[in-house]
Amino acid sequence: MAELNWKGVYPAVLTPFKENGEIDFDMFAKNTEAQIKAGVHGIIIAGSLGDAAVLDTDEKFELLTFARQLIAGRIPVILNIAENTTKNAVNFAIKAKELGADGLMLLPPMRYRADDREVVTYFKAVAHATDLPILIYNNPVDYSVFVSTDMFDELKDCPTIVAVKESTRDLTNITRMKNKFGDRFHILGGVDTISLESLVVGADGWVFGLVDAFPNETVAMYNHAVNGDYEKALEIYRWFMPLLELDIHPKLIQYIKLAATAEGISTPYLRAPRLPLVGEEAERINQVIADGIASRPQLN
Template sequence: MIELNWEGVYPAVLTPFKENGDIDFEMFAKNTEAQIKAGVHGIIIAGSLGDAAVLEMDEKFELLTFTIKVVNGRVPVILNIAENTTKNAVNFAVKAKQLGADGLMLLPPMRYKADDREAVEYFKAVANATDLPILIYNNPVDYPVFVSLAMFEELQLCPTIKAVKESTRDLTNITRMKNRFRDRYKILAGVDTISLEALAVGADGWVFGLVDAFPKETVAMYNHVKNGEFAKALELYRWFMPLLELDIHPKLIQYIKLAATAEGISTPYLRAPRLPLVGEEAERINKVIADGIASRPKLD
């Protein structure tokens, strides 16, 4: 197991499909290699952007086994947990450890909007069932559970809960977390369109979406910030913004798969109920992608 420090760039990687709906493992490996070559710090699989909602449980474990083989110890491999019941989430965490995952990203219970007490007990049950380090996904916009400061206060008792994917879209929440807990939790910003601002107020890294299509540019932007080269980071960020906005839409999977396909590191295929884009929307999104590729800045 590779030690996780929860700093840097962590792609929430896509799950490419073949036209018949099967997982395209060859293309998945190609994208993973592009991420690692660019210098990412870990790989998160079967997340929201990785089509967690339409992957069968066995497919998620098959993907984990395949990813571990492809990565071969170069970066940590983190498996997302998105289950409906506490029992299934616990069993999922145990199986992930057995198969060799280095860490877990943990969503709140799916389908049921748990209250604060229920969500905390769910998180605790999973955390107590494994010694794998856990990243709590705090995204009340897409998953209606808001993990509050009071809830994180309770979760401090769980040593395996190490970090939070901060996707509340409220930048002040990063400062509140740092003021309350100092370095108890590492914070990975999870919204592409406020990623630079998140680093400026103390985030330790990113869980990124458009890195799936543009790994070199994403890692370069992060490194510029860490090297104190803010003007260079800002130049990249301004170029990137129209593309980053593809991340904050219900069709982010369709959009980002198209961007990664344009870069030769994904396929555009989907599993229903998601469908390919048509008409004006297809023209608009493909133009955003084409314009971004045509105007991409030269990296140092």
């Protein structure tokens, strides 16, 4: 198993499809190799950006098995858990360990909007069922559940809960977490458009979206920032921003697949109910992507 230290750049990898809707494993491999070559620190499979909502359980485990064989320990492989019931989430975590996952990302229960007590109990049940390290996904914008510092206070004694994907879009929440828990939880910024700022206030790294299309620029920006060269990091960040804004839209999968397709490391194909872009929206997004590619900065 690869060492997982929850620092650095972790792509929420796309799941490319063929035109007939089947998973395109060859393109998945091509994108994954591009990520590894760029220097990412791990990958997250079957997350929100990875089409978790339209993958069945067998497909998620098939992706995990394929990724493990492809990567062969070069970087950690983290599998996302997005289940409706506690029983299913526990069984999913157990199976993920059997198939060789290095870690887990854990969302609150899907569909049912659980209250704080129910969410904490759900997280604890999964945490107690596995010895894999767990990244809690805190995204109230998309999933209507805010994992508060009081809730993390109840989770801090679970040794397998070690990190949080901070997607509240409130940078001050990183400071609250640091003030209350110190280094108890690793924090990964989960919103591309405030990624650089998140490092400044204490994040250990990122779970990133546009890295799926632009791995070299993403890793270079991170490395410049952690090495204290914010002038170079800002140069990349300012160029990147129109592209990063593709990550904060309900159609982020369509948008980022188009960007990665333009770079030759994805396909544009979708599973319904998502549909391809048309008309003005398609023209606008493709222009943002083309402008970004045409003006990309020199990396050094």
